[in-house]
Amino acid sequence: MYELKVEGMSCGHCVAAVTRSLQEVDAAAKVDVDLAQQTVRVATAAPLEKVREAVEEAGYTVLSGAARS
Incomplete structure (x- = not known):
């Protein structure tokens, strides 16, 4: 599991965009946006770099990201 600090998310559309982008990388990905x-x-x-790229391609800035257990 990865946890990313992401800038620019503010609404349900943002949640959907990030989730959709991540599930394009890995259809089985479980995504939780706070x-x-x-x-x-x-x-x-998927590797962390692919996860970061997917979030950024959705239009958001990844400030940090790390693997979590």
Whole structure:
């Protein structure tokens, strides 16, 4: 699981865009977006760099990201 600090998310559309982008990388990815904390948690087998790229391609800035257990 990865946890990313993401800038620019503010609404349900943002949640949908990030989720859709991540599931294009890994259709089985489990995505949890917390708008208040500006975090995205992703359970996926994809590498962290691909996860970061997917969020950025959705139009958001990844401030930090790390693997979490």
